[in-house]
Amino acid sequence: MKVILSLSGGLDSTCLLSRLFKQVEVLPVIFSYGSKHNRYENEAAYMVCKYYDLKPLHIELDQVMVEFRSNLLKTGGEIPEGHYSAPSMSQTVVPARNLIFISILAGLAESNDAQKVALAVHAGDHHIYPDCRPEFVKSADKTVSLATDGKVSLMAPFLMMSKGEVLKEGLVERAPVHLTRTCYKDQLIACGKCGSCVERLEAFQQCGMKDPIDYAEDTK
Amino acid sequence: MKVILSLSGGLDSTCLLSRLFKQVEVLPVIFSYGSKHNRYENEAAYMVCKYYDLKPLHIELDQVMVEFRSNLLKTGGEIPEGHYSAPSMSQTVVPARNLIFISILAGLAESNDAQKVALAVHAGDHHIYPDCRPEFVKSADKTVSLATDGKVSLMAPFLMMSKGEVLKEGLVERAPVHLTRTCYKDQLIACGKCGSCVERLEAFQQCGMKDPIDYAEDTK
Numbered sequence: 001m002k003v004i005l006s007l008s009g010g011l012d013s014t015c016l017l018s019r020l021f022k023q024v025e026v027l028p029v030i031f032s033y034g035s036k037h038n039r040y041e042n043e044a045a046y047m048v049c050k051y052y053d054l055k056p057l058h059i060e061l062d063q064v065m066v067e068f069r070s071n072l073l074k075t076g077g078e079i080p081e082g083h084y085s086a087p088s089m090s091q092t093v094v095p096a097r098n099l100i101f102i103s104i105l106a107g108l109a110e111s112n113d114a115q116k117v118a119l120a121v122h123a124g125d126h127h128i129y130p131d132c133r134p135e136f137v138k139s140a141d142k143t144v145s146l147a148t149d150g151k152v153s154l155m156a157p158f159l160m161m162s163k164g165e166v167l168k169e170g171l172v173e174r175a176p177v178h179l180t181r182t183c184y185k186d187q188l189i190a191c192g193k194c195g196s197c198v199e200r201l202e203a204f205q206q207c208g209m210k211d212p213i214d215y216a217e218d219t220k
Numbered sequence: 221m222k223v224i225l226s227l228s229g230g231l232d233s234t235c236l237l238s239r240l241f242k243q244v245e246v247l248p249v250i251f252s253y254g255s256k257h258n259r260y261e262n263e264a265a266y267m268v269c270k271y272y273d274l275k276p277l278h279i280e281l282d283q284v285m286v287e288f289r290s291n292l293l294k295t296g297g298e299i300p301e302g303h304y305s306a307p308s309m310s311q312t313v314v315p316a317r318n319l320i321f322i323s324i325l326a327g328l329a330e331s332n333d334a335q336k337v338a339l340a341v342h343a344g345d346h347h348i349y350p351d352c353r354p355e356f357v358k359s360a361d362k363t364v365s366l367a368t369d370g371k372v373s374l375m376a377p378f379l380m381m382s383k384g385e386v387l388k389e390g391l392v393e394r395a396p397v398h399l400t401r402t403c404y405k406d407q408l409i410a411c412g413k414c415g416s417c418v419e420r421l422e423a424f425q426q427c428g429m430k431d432p433i434d435y436a437e438d439t440k
Contacts (some may be wrong), residue, residue: 096324099323104284106319119410143363146350190365
């Protein structure tokens, strides 16, 4: 089996890669789309690919998303601080981002004779991001299958797992978590305060392990 | 109501614009994606926008689709000649193209406070293009609605109409069909022989009208 994987350079997709790598042929796809932290997460994604000796495809959507409304993008306002599940985090939603990624991945899968598109969405994403929820993933799977005449479908094995559980599995699979990038801010060193950092730190805490990456401020 | 319309510069989307223009606020979106006939259809789309005094958004996917497999693309083989419904026309399918367009249009709709994404797919598209069939459109509508938390949905009013019926309505609405571009080939003057030209000529024949555009060869 051949699987197309959306690899953001974050914790979740890197953990998913560590699982899939041993089981199937994986073609990682790295998106850039004009988010503030894009160059850092893209770099992380490339380092993860190098770690696994995989050659990724790079899809650039920066210009496509110039007209999109979101504080996650360079064209938007400030990234909010606080917990990942706080209402303020909805400012970081990029409308239909995952749907757009899934659609392009489906086309790439069919073009490259891959049968599956793998997504690392997990339960922590459900609250804020409508296009990460189980009912969306189920509907998108059907839509992708219809669009490709049954040749391509989705897999989202972390859909009902917490980020802590995803990380726990990744650590067992020896995922290179030290190479990953999670922070939403436009700075090299992770801030430790945005919702995305807070959720990552919680996941490491749940696994009883210190996060190996650097933070701008002491995170305990 | 505000509607985002995918305007290819062809007959169908121009006829749809002629209908919508009188009823709602329309934001046309023009895609380029590396097809052989792209610059000609893009030009036509711009002329149609000028005709209606509308300012379109332009979304460029040329680089995104470089890795896609299709004879419709500059990177692919020859465009087949013959009838639009012939098996050889399947070489012109661009994997998940409509799904990708729909996804981007959904994100643009949410970002621009539009409630609907309008598609000009019609019954003649069903045979060849899986992502133009009624079951796909129904599933994509649900997926888009879930992705946007119910803020955006699809409309495809021509879904069960033949191209002849679409044209008939467009002529009543005084659509500027003389500005449209249908031919799939990489040449300024329409070939009259590719499946796309053949289907267009049939539609005009069904309406008892001569196609006002020029053809490279006599088309009767």
